[in-house]
Amino acid sequence: MRARREWSIIRFLLTALALFAVWLLFTASFELFSVAFGIVGSLLIAALTYDVFLAQHEANLRFFVPRPLYLIKFLLLLMFFLYQSSIVMLGSVITGNASPRIVHFRTRLRSDLARMVLANSITFTPGTITLDLNDDHLTVHWFFCNTSHAKAAGEAVKGRMETHIKRVWL
Amino acid sequence: MIWIIREILALIAFSSAVVFGLGGLAGLFRFPDPYSRLQAGSLCGTTAVFSIFIGALLLASDTAVAARIVIIAIFFLMSAPTGSHIVARFTWNAGVYPWKPPKVRTGSARRRKKSRDSSEKRGGAE
Numbered sequence: 001m002r003a004r005r006e007w008s009i010i011r012f013l014l015t016a017l018a019l020f021a022v023w024l025l026f027t028a029s030f031e032l033f034s035v036a037f038g039i040v041g042s043l044l045i046a047a048l049t050y051d052v053f054l055a056q057h058e059a060n061l062r063f064f065v066p067r068p069l070y071l072i073k074f075l076l077l078l079m080f081f082l083y084q085s086s087i088v089m090l091g092s093v094i095t096g097n098a099s100p101r102i103v104h105f106r107t108r109l110r111s112d113l114a115r116m117v118l119a120n121s122i123t124f125t126p127g128t129i130t131l132d133l134n135d136d137h138l139t140v141h142w143f144f145c146n147t148s149h150a151k152a153a154g155e156a157v158k159g160r161m162e163t164h165i166k167r168v169w170l
Numbered sequence: 171m172i173w174i175i176r177e178i179l180a181l182i183a184f185s186s187a188v189v190f191g192l193g194g195l196a197g198l199f200r201f202p203d204p205y206s207r208l209q210a211g212s213l214c215g216t217t218a219v220f221s222i223f224i225g226a227l228l229l230a231s232d233t234a235v236a237a238r239i240v241i242i243a244i245f246f247l248m249s250a251p252t253g254s255h256i257v258a259r260f261t262w263n264a265g266v267y268p269w270k271p272p273k274v275r276t277g278s279a280r281r282r283k284k285s286r287d288s289s290e291k292r293g294g295a296e
Contacts, residue, residue, distance in 0.1 A: 025241055028234035078247070079220075086190055086217035093197040093210055100206055100268045123251035124213050129205065130255050131262040141205045141258060141268060 004056075011054040014065070016046035018053075055112070062170040063111035070167040077164060081125045089127055092143070101145035105154030106136050107162060114169040121161055128157055176228045183225035191218035203269035204261045212254035219246060 019042035027034050046053075058064060092098050109115050119130040119138065127143035140157055147153055194217075197210025223243040230236040 022241070025234075025237050028237075075244075082217055082220060086193075086214055089197070089210060089213050090190070090193040093193050093200060093214075096200070096271070098201075098206065098271060100203075100209075100270065102268055119255065120248060120251040123255050124216050127209055127213065129209060129212070129258045130251075131258050139262070141209070141262075143206065143209045 007056070008050070010061075011056075012046055012050045015050040015053045016042045019045055058111060058113075060111075060170060064113050064169065066168045070164070074164045074168050077160075078121055078125075081121075081161075085125050085127055088144070092127070098143055099145045100141065100143050101148065102131070103140050103142050103145065103148065103150065103153040103157070105138055105140070105150050105157070107138060107154075107158070109136070109162065109165060109169075111170055114165050117169070118158070118162060118165055121165070122157060125159075125161065180225040180228040183221045183228065187218040187221035187225070190214045190221065194218065201269070204266060205258060205268050208254055208258055208261075212250065216247075216250045219250070 023038040119133045129141045132139040194214025
């Protein structure tokens with residue numbers, strides 16, 4: 001019971017901290033009234049919503065606190081992949097060459113947040129859309145399919161993305 | 171001098187946004203089935219909006235504005251794929267079988283019939 005309460009307090013404080021950081025970014029002022037209002041507001045909203053923001057079963061800090069350096073690296077890589085796959089998609093729109101197919105594979109990521117980020121990054125990187133994410137099983141519509149083997153398809157679609165996300169979150 | 175370089179880079183970003191947006195629009199009308207249309211539309215649309223964010227970031231006057239643009243871009247990177255995923259998921263649950271271009275169609279007729287049967291079964295179960 002005591003561990004559960006401690007975990008609630010940690011989640012509450014993390015939620016308040018995130019809300020206050022966003023408040024500071026959007027107001028961009030350090031006046032006394034603004035900062036005090038931000039603290040009160042973020043504490044109030046955190047008290048109401050911390051259970052939704054950070055679910056109780058995510059019982060590890062590494063599940064949702066990113067490692068900043070790897071996060072920046074991952075975002076830059078994502079930008080590169082976004083442009084690369086967009087150019088490939090433009091070529092496909094012009095020539096009409098495509099071999100769409102639906103493939104299934106599994107992921108090694110463990111936390112809900114990391115799986116969500118993987119599904120979202122798959123949705124725009126190599127011409128794929130995540131159709132369904134069921135625990136660790138992904139159903140993906142792949143636009144430039146060249147294999148129907150589940151493991152090979154998984155490696156080709158997830159690529160280096162999964163290892164990079166695994167470094168950011170668990 | 172620095173300002174001129176930033177304006178030129180922003181111009182390149184905005185032009186690439188126009189190109190990607192037009193390409194996505196063309197893809198939206200070119201392909202025959204919902205999944206492929208969604209692929210072209212969402213991917214090129216995301217890249218177009220993201221290029222506009224990069225251009226705006228290059229023209230940002232101070233750090234506070236730039237930080238806000240970064241936050242908005244990150245929120246957009248979360249929301250855009252989620253939106254296209256929801257459309258694709260409902261299409262999938264409605265039992266739509268993906269389109270295959272005629273010249274790439276390989277495999278025996280038996281296998282094709284089998285996959286069509288299984289897709290019908292899945293559509294019936296939903």
